[in-house]
Amino acid sequence: MKRRNVLAALAAAPLALTVSRAQGQPQWRPDRPVRVIVPFAAGGSTDTTARLVAEGLTGPLGQPVVVENRAGAGGTVATDFVARSAPDGYTIILGTNTTFAAAPALFPNLPYDPLRDFTPIAIVAFTPNMAAIHPSVPANNLQEFINYARSNPGKISYGSGGPGSSQHLSAALLAHMAGLEMTHVAYRGGAPAAVDLLSGRVQLVINPLIEVLPFIREGKVKAIGTTTRQRASQFPDIPSIGEILPGFEVAGWAGLFAPTGTPAAVMQRLSRDTVTAMNQPAMRQRVEELGSIPVAMDAVEAARFHAAELPKWAELVRISGAKLE
DSSP: OOHHHHHHHHHHHHHHHHHHHHTTSOOOOOSSOEEEEESSOTTSHHHHHHHHHHHHHHHHHTSOEEEEEOOOGGGHHHHHHHHTSOSSSSEEEEEEHIIIIIHHHHOTTOSSOTTTSEEEEEEEEEEOEEEEEOTTSSOSSHHHHHHHHHHSTTOEEEEESSTTSHHHHHHHHHHHHHTOOEEEEEOSSHHHHHHHHHHTSSSEEEEEHHHHHHHHHTTSSEEEEESSSSOOTTOTTSOBHHHHSTTOOOOEEEEEEEETTOOHHHHHHHHHHHHHHHTSHHHHHHHHHTTOEEEEEOHHHHHHHHHHHHHHHHHHHHHHTOOOO
């Protein structure tokens, strides 16, 4: 059995047992607000997704579900905070590929273990990124941008939501595959990076579509390529980066996680209500309008998915040459 499959089996087996043991137990009913911690600044795709999910959970849980932003250190500060929180269902986190898959390969002294210290509740969205450049860059498509960047080593700065974010790794992989010399500027979230793209402080971002969508539509920045294999439905004329650089693919994701040790009945309730909320047509439409792809993986499916993502992102870190900064 391949190592990836072994990891997935090991992660999913105890989770499946936990969920099965919850059957027949008294249903958990929260008696106070539930906090969803967001490890990045307000206004970005992770924050917006968390607020949609929180809104969708508030009714079914019968208690307010509030979002709390705790940005810092590429999302690891907030993630460590939740890992150390009481495993009672009242403090959970919207984790991403950055904090729950890439971080172990990027941070040599990571204070938490994504598999050991957390249990997945549900995966709720996949997040395609869009490469966008400032109008001052003399390029109108990806190939022209590559040609310009090759001819001007060191003159392009790119912003990201922090070390190890899908934005960071997307740009680092682009630089690696195209032979570009660019400077990374890390922010506490993708939204601040997009703001600095508007001002020209950075010349490139490869951000979740939601963070650059209005600027593209208003003609304030130029879209040049998506990081997924498929083109973005909102911009079918913009090619994927993989069409120019075969083999290029980076797909971000987001999901709810709870500290390990959270009671089975709590996990069952949170997972069930999250999946139900994400399957509502209105919710799916709102997620799609943000440029993301709605997903409704339950706890068992999420555990398998998460385990498979760890080696995938570790390899992406390695081949991209991304370094902790």
